[in-house]
Amino acid sequence: MGALRDCQVDARQTEDGTPLPPRASSIIELLFPFFFQKREKKSRGEKMLVVRKKMLGQSLLIRPAVSVLRSYSSSAKQMTVRDALNSALDEEMSADQKVFLMGEEVGEYQGAYKISKGLLEKYGPERVLDTPITEAGFAGIAVGAAYHGLKPVVEFMTFNFSMQAIDHIINSAAKSNYMSAGQMSVPIVFRGPNGAAAGVGAQHSQCYAAWYASCPGLKVLTPYSSEDARGLLKAAIRDPDPVVFLENELLYGESFSVSDEVLDSSFCLPIGKAKIERVGRDVTITAFSKMVGHALKAAEILEKDGIDAEVINLRSIRPLDRSTINASVRKTNRLITVEEGFPQHGVGAEICASVVEESFAYLDAPVERIAGADVPMPYAANLERLAVPQVEDIVRAAKRACYRSVPLAAAA
Amino acid sequence: MPTLLSAWFNSHQPNLHPPSFYSLSLFRSSHPPPSPNPTLAMALSRFASSSRSGSLLKPLSSAISLRRPISTDTTPITLETSVPFTAHQCEAPSRTVQTSANELLTFFRDMALMRRMEIAADSLYKAKLIRGFCHLYDGQEAVAVGMEAALTKKDCIITAYRDHCTFMARGGTLLEVFAELMGRQAGCSRGKGGSMHFYKKDSNFYGGHGIVGAQVPLGCGLAFAQKYSKDEAVTFALYGDGAANQGQLFEALNISALWDLPAILVCENNHYGMGTAEWRAAKSPAYYKRGDYSPGLKVDGMDVLAVKQACTFAKEHALKNGPIILEMDTYRYHGHSMSDPGSTYRTRDEITGVRQERDPIERIRKLILSHDLATEKELKDIEKEVRKEVDDAIAQAKENPVPESSELFTNVYAKGLGVESFGADRKEVRATLP
Numbered sequence: 001m002g003a004l005r006d007c008q009v010d011a012r013q014t015e016d017g018t019p020l021p022p023r024a025s026s027i028i029e030l031l032f033p034f035f036f037q038k039r040e041k042k043s044r045g046e047k048m049l050v051v052r053k054k055m056l057g058q059s060l061l062i063r064p065a066v067s068v069l070r071s072y073s074s075s076a077k078q079m080t081v082r083d084a085l086n087s088a089l090d091e092e093m094s095a096d097q098k099v100f101l102m103g104e105e106v107g108e109y110q111g112a113y114k115i116s117k118g119l120l121e122k123y124g125p126e127r128v129l130d131t132p133i134t135e136a137g138f139a140g141i142a143v144g145a146a147y148h149g150l151k152p153v154v155e156f157m158t159f160n161f162s163m164q165a166i167d168h169i170i171n172s173a174a175k176s177n178y179m180s181a182g183q184m185s186v187p188i189v190f191r192g193p194n195g196a197a198a199g200v201g202a203q204h205s206q207c208y209a210a211w212y213a214s215c216p217g218l219k220v221l222t223p224y225s226s227e228d229a230r231g232l233l234k235a236a237i238r239d240p241d242p243v244v245f246l247e248n249e250l251l252y253g254e255s256f257s258v259s260d261e262v263l264d265s266s267f268c269l270p271i272g273k274a275k276i277e278r279v280g281r282d283v284t285i286t287a288f289s290k291m292v293g294h295a296l297k298a299a300e301i302l303e304k305d306g307i308d309a310e311v312i313n314l315r316s317i318r319p320l321d322r323s324t325i326n327a328s329v330r331k332t333n334r335l336i337t338v339e340e341g342f343p344q345h346g347v348g349a350e351i352c353a354s355v356v357e358e359s360f361a362y363l364d365a366p367v368e369r370i371a372g373a374d375v376p377m378p379y380a381a382n383l384e385r386l387a388v389p390q391v392e393d394i395v396r397a398a399k400r401a402c403y404r405s406v407p408l409a410a411a412a
Numbered sequence: 413m414p415t416l417l418s419a420w421f422n423s424h425q426p427n428l429h430p431p432s433f434y435s436l437s438l439f440r441s442s443h444p445p446p447s448p449n450p451t452l453a454m455a456l457s458r459f460a461s462s463s464r465s466g467s468l469l470k471p472l473s474s475a476i477s478l479r480r481p482i483s484t485d486t487t488p489i490t491l492e493t494s495v496p497f498t499a500h501q502c503e504a505p506s507r508t509v510q511t512s513a514n515e516l517l518t519f520f521r522d523m524a525l526m527r528r529m530e531i532a533a534d535s536l537y538k539a540k541l542i543r544g545f546c547h548l549y550d551g552q553e554a555v556a557v558g559m560e561a562a563l564t565k566k567d568c569i570i571t572a573y574r575d576h577c578t579f580m581a582r583g584g585t586l587l588e589v590f591a592e593l594m595g596r597q598a599g600c601s602r603g604k605g606g607s608m609h610f611y612k613k614d615s616n617f618y619g620g621h622g623i624v625g626a627q628v629p630l631g632c633g634l635a636f637a638q639k640y641s642k643d644e645a646v647t648f649a650l651y652g653d654g655a656a657n658q659g660q661l662f663e664a665l666n667i668s669a670l671w672d673l674p675a676i677l678v679c680e681n682n683h684y685g686m687g688t689a690e691w692r693a694a695k696s697p698a699y700y701k702r703g704d705y706s707p708g709l710k711v712d713g714m715d716v717l718a719v720k721q722a723c724t725f726a727k728e729h730a731l732k733n734g735p736i737i738l739e740m741d742t743y744r745y746h747g748h749s750m751s752d753p754g755s756t757y758r759t760r761d762e763i764t765g766v767r768q769e770r771d772p773i774e775r776i777r778k779l780i781l782s783h784d785l786a787t788e789k790e791l792k793d794i795e796k797e798v799r800k801e802v803d804d805a806i807a808q809a810k811e812n813p814v815p816e817s818s819e820l821f822t823n824v825y826a827k828g829l830g831v832e833s834f835g836a837d838r839k840e841v842r843a844t845l846p
Binding site for chain 2 (some may be wrong): 100110132136144148149167177178217219
């Protein structure tokens with residue numbers, strides 16, 4: 001618990017990566033911080049933050065009530081998502097001999113996106129295995145190894161290539177525990193970048209969250225921040241079930257603040273629990289992976305227009321944290337779902353159905369869905385921009401849900 | 413005395429050399445080690461037969477009414493396989509095999525049990541007690557039995573959907589088989605798998621897979637895990653001539669050869685991939701050669717001793733040199749599954765021809781009788797016993813209850829995390845996954 005005392009991390013600030021308030025420079029400041037701090041109206045949401053975090057068992061730290069005489073650490077450490085994944089892999093491989101990494105270019109090339117940098121040197125070619133370009137073959141081999149008790153981490157260079165191996169992910173991995181009535185558990189992780197990158201065209205840009213999340217027997221995780229990446233990857237590797245771990249190439253280079261607790265090698269996030277990135281009271285915005293960043297930016301814009309948005313980072317698509325989503329909608333009464341993938345039969349459709357089933361009476365407006373365009377991903381930059389959700393799309397949808405599309409003056 | 417006996421025997425030689433594609437070639441070692449069994453009949457028969465090679469003797473016991481038990485004799489008997497092995501990129505093992513009376517009788521019993529089990533499954537399917545798919549293995553028993561004889565339980569076996577007999581060979585019980593086929597609780601997968609999804613992990617039997625060809629990369633993965641854990645054991649991944657053309661097989665073989673995995677790929681070539689004959693499906697039906705850089709062996713899959721010999725050879729090879737392919741030349745009497753009569757793409761004459769000339773159980777019966785290891789009556793008694801066992805198991809399985817409704821939601825995950833799952837009407841039926 002020492003870590004808790006030394007850090008004070010506010011949810012919003014951490015996720016945006018903005019620096020924490022400067023350290024006190026005089027004893028007067030230490031004793032009477034109230035007079036020196038910029039006074040901002042603490043929203044109900046912020047006060048709720050503490051309570052909500054306790055309720056949801058979040059791992060994020062809360063600002064201690066009496067913090068004057070304690071020493072604050074300097075601004076929390078910054079870590080890229082890439083480093084977060086690398087360190088998680090490193091620590092889990094170190095902790096459990098049965099964990100091994102397999103995929104194209106994971107070894108000598110140091111990883112196509114450098115996620116597995118340094119692992120070959122550290123663990124050797126028996127545990128970090130470069131495969132030929134044969135997804136069906138090596139995914140099957142990995143599942144077979146998992147049958148026999150090892151814990152493979154299979155890297156797909158992108159999840160577009162996982163379609164070549166999808167029979168093994170679904171039929172050999174996901175269903176085996178059920179078909180064998182518990183004899184054959186499959187502790188495997190399939191990970192890699194998912195969704196749109198930049199200008200890579202239709203065959204390299206699809207989001208597979210909805211496809212994999214529809215299959216019972218799989219767990220599907222979608223980290224956003226470095227904390228998510230570390231905690232969820234560790235949880236995935238330790239989990240005895242097949243996990244599809246959908247990363248995002250454009251997030252690999254982004255830096256986020258991480259606390260000491262996150263950096264600890266035993267750090268782990270629970271699977272199936274969403275995180276409220278920003279507490280609000282007017283409209284709920286659910287998002288996952290890269291779209292969480294867009295949703296947070298949209299929330300800032302909406303705040304200027306007097307709409308206080310609550311942003312939920314889903315973290316886990318299967319199991320979906322329906323209780324967090326529904327509790328939020330029951331509070332705000334309005335919902336926007338945001339995802340990058342194709343709209344039809346997508347994650348947003350499932351969330352909408354879930355909310356309609358469980359919280360229909362609480363809805364004050366129809367559920368809004370923001371998703372990728374219903375077309376294969378085009379190459380031209382302007383078309384690509386139209387095919388992927390932008391911040392203004394989320395803002396517009398939120399305003400619609402709040403019946404504020406038209407300025408109030410005009411409505412009067 | 414010996415002369416009188418010889419004279420008597422000579423006049424009572426049964427014809428044990430019917431015309432066949434694969435002639436039985438037998439010789440007995442001239443100086444067998446002394447047997448611990450002192451019964452008169454055994455001593456006399458051994459004396460009499462050692463005086464001439466290839467002799468076919470009617471057992472003395474029937475003439476002098478001596479009650480002789482079924483032999484548990486483990487004295488080595490040396491025999492030859494039906495045909496020599498054909499090799500690709502390796503040296504074929506010898507066609508001379510060592511066996512014993514005990515082993516031959518065990519083979520006979522095991523294969524008879526499997527045969528009876530599959531025939532009974534046929535009837536159950538027609539009585540609609542078995543639903544869905546039911547792929548029967550009768551005709552191919554020698555592969556399952558011979559392979560098991562060459563392996564230990566540390567070695568892994570994985571196969572496709574024609575898995576009932578392979579499961580039995582790995583130590584499964586008849587009750588587990590019939591209960592699973594009928595979807596009952598006592599089934600090996602508690603009724604949740606069905607015919608195509610038998611597993612017995614404690615015997616390293618990994619199923620039971622419905623997707624053609626998928627089991628081959630999985631099997632190579634098992635071999636990877638064995639090498640990783642330094643088990644000094646091997647994996648046998650079985651597939652059919654239909655699956656032999658699957659791309660993922662070559663992907664897995666490539667990786668296995670690169671990484672020297674102790675994987676043995678066994679093609680159970682019964683010459684038909686569902687309704688498609690091998691010459692219509694494979695440009696090169698020499699499946700044992702299709703490994704290219706990987707060595708291969710062609711084996712008479714209807715000769716249990718040849719299968720055992722090949723598997724022993726393959727195991728040794730794979731532990732030292734990486735993957736090897738075994739092509740078992742075998743045959744299935746039934747169609748592809750119970751929905752297939754099996755006679756639209758092949759003639760009935762072909763089926764009866766194989767049954768008469770190559771049947772694995774008949775081969776062993778002839779061997780046993782010709783070597784005087786048991787009487788015909790004793791073998792018939794074994795078959796009766798086996799039939800009764802099967803009938804009892806079926807009766808027991810019929811009494812067994814179907815799974816509880818709550819089983820719908822068990823084993824979705826190994827660790828359910830208290831997550832909710834839903835039935836068809838989610839407002840009616842919800843469950844928390846344990």
